[in-house]
Amino acid sequence: MRELRIDLGRICSNYLALKSAFGPAKVMAVVKANAYGHGMIEVATALDKAGVDVLGVADLDEAIALRLAGIDAPVMCWLLDQKDDLQSAVQQNIILGISTIQQLESVPREAAIHLKVDTGLGRNGFMPGQIPDVVKIIQARQLNVQGLLSHLANTSEAEDFAQQVVFDSVYSMLEAAGVKIEIRHLAASAGAISYPGMRYDMVRCGIVLYGLNPFEDRALEGLAVKPVMSAMAKIANLKLVPVGQGVSYGYRYKTDKPTQLALVPFGYAEGMPRISQGARVKIGQELFPVVGRIAMDQFVVDAGDAEISIGDEVIIFGDSARNEPTAEQLAESAGTVNYEVVTRIGGRANRVFLQA
């Protein structure tokens, strides 16, 4: 009745496209949050077979889940909880992004760590002023520091470059204190595309790996990536209604002529944004408007006098190259971003994986 189609061949070809665009920098494939809704284990397994440089997740539990699924590629996580068992990270050969003094003091000595520094985003990571204390602990405990990372705010070019200046100065401070850093990484998808000088030794790519545009204000150009996910459901009911028919809760829409309404069993329980307004979906070869409020289990399409039937496939989003609506367009209809649309998608929709 409803399905998310995940093209694992595209995951691998997108990854290779990123490698050739951003090399010689390594490319971390970011598979946190269930691979942005695409299915973490299946996506990571496909990338592992394709020889991914590193897989990136936020939580230690996600990293351990990758290992338990038999994935051998290097794995890094960077959002630790005080109660995380960091010894298990060592046992499972997981690289840790370290952001607090408490983590630095408790991480097992043999763990492979990357220091996370807050260069301006105001989220996780050490403030630059903490670096002298960080160095003291590293030296006293003889920790195994391999990398230095930070994350850009993508606010403006000037602000991104200001973050880079801070990043470089923290790197110099560490080097001057004798802390050797092998791998510097600052850029995620947007930064890796926009600023060749910020690719350093590695870039961390999430959204663009899934073939989606990291920018809200411009097209994604010059990268041979294609959308990996498409969301579909089959028409569950189809009926002729008169002019003036109210549609769904609150009658946000009333028909202005006799028409045909198609019921699509894909609701906000599946991640279709409830506030979406003005979205379009594809049935057959045509696009039709979604009308009225999205409900928990379903939404309604005004299909006019199109020749369609119960059971026909409705593409909710997919690939513009197939003339399908995009995750970006659905996001725009709900005042959000493609990241949120794909990451929240799911509910009762099955993921069907097209093998690489």
Ligand SMILES: Cc1ncc(COP(=O)(O)O)c(C=O)c1O
């Ligand atoms: C630290 C870090 N690096 C990289 C990424 C990947 O970002 P993007 O999906 O924009 O490539 C994220 C995602 O939010 C992140 O938190």
